[in-house]
Amino acid sequence: xxxxxxxxxxxxxxxxxDVELRxxxxxxxxxxxxxxxxxxxxxxxxxxxxxxxxxxxxGLPSDRFSAERTGGSVSTLTIQRTQQEDSxxxxxxSSLYNLPNEKLFFxxxxxxxxx
Amino acid sequence: AQSVSQHNHHVILSEAASLELGCNxxxxxxxxxxxxxxxxxxxxxxxxxxxxxxxxxxxxxGFEAEFIKSKFSFNLRKPSVQWSDTAEYFCAVNLGTNTxxxxxxxxxxxQVKP
Numbered sequence: 001x002x003x004x005x006x007x008x009x010x011x012x013x014x015x016x017x018d019v020e021l022r023x024x025x026x027x028x029x030x031x032x033x034x035x036x037x038x039x040x041x042x043x044x045x046x047x048x049x050x051x052x053x054x055x056x057x058x059g060l061p062s063d064r065f066s067a068e069r070t071g072g073s074v075s076t077l078t079i080q081r082t083q084q085e086d087s088x089x090x091x092x093x094s095s096l097y098n099l100p101n102e103k104l105f106f107x108x109x110x111x112x113x114x115x
Numbered sequence: 116a117q118s119v120s121q122h123n124h125h126v127i128l129s130e131a132a133s134l135e136l137g138c139n140x141x142x143x144x145x146x147x148x149x150x151x152x153x154x155x156x157x158x159x160x161x162x163x164x165x166x167x168x169x170x171x172x173x174x175x176x177g178f179e180a181e182f183i184k185s186k187f188s189f190n191l192r193k194p195s196v197q198w199s200d201t202a203e204y205f206c207a208v209n210l211g212t213n214t215x216x217x218x219x220x221x222x223x224x225x226q227v228k229p
Contacts, residue, residue, distance in 0.1 A: 003158070031215050042119075042205065043219035056216060091159070100147045100209040101166040104217065106159040 002026075004107035006092050012113045013082055021077040021110045025094030032075050033095075033104065034059075034067060038088040046090075049075060050098045082114045119208050121220035128196050129228050136191040136223050138206030147209040148189040149217065150180055154202045162204070165189065176200070198229045 005024040013019050025032050034046040045059040049069040060066070064082075069075040079086055089111050093104040122137040140146060150162040163174025170182040180191045189206060203224050207217040 033216065035219070040221075042121075042221040045216060045218065048214065048216055050214075056214070093159075095215050098215045100213060100215060101164065102215045103161045103164070104215065108158055
């Protein structure tokens, strides 16, 4: 597609429910990154994929968080048993390769609200 | 711990004023440095980056940033801001990895009054 697409744009859920957030990167981009932005905070790294592999999952806050990427394209971030502190904007970005000087292309994010 | 700090959280300027936003990082090795900007209602986008060479880099819309290795800093500057520069600005650092993973600062909200 023309840009990084994320869905849904907004998600309201009840505490304890599971949610899935989707990211569709730019076609041909091999690297995909998930970040989280909480109110008043910067972007917090969660995980990145190179192809379908996730070499760095160090930012996932707990074992309730997981992510996968299939076909080297779409990625899904799953949060199980959501908590109120999970409320944030979840941003996805992609880049053509996974090089240290590369530009990241960001999606518009998913605003997650846990009631 | 490795981190990126932006000291100004909210800056208010009048049009034509000069801008300098601070960014410091804590890491002693090789770094690649970025500034990203998010205009109201838009995606985060790259403003400029430093990879190697001249430590003074120029980006879009008249912005520039200077990498001062001895100060672990990468401050963003613009001589004369416009109302359209109202946005949130994020400093980001690639801390010596061979990947595209970035560590971001907390962000600075810039409000330019017409």
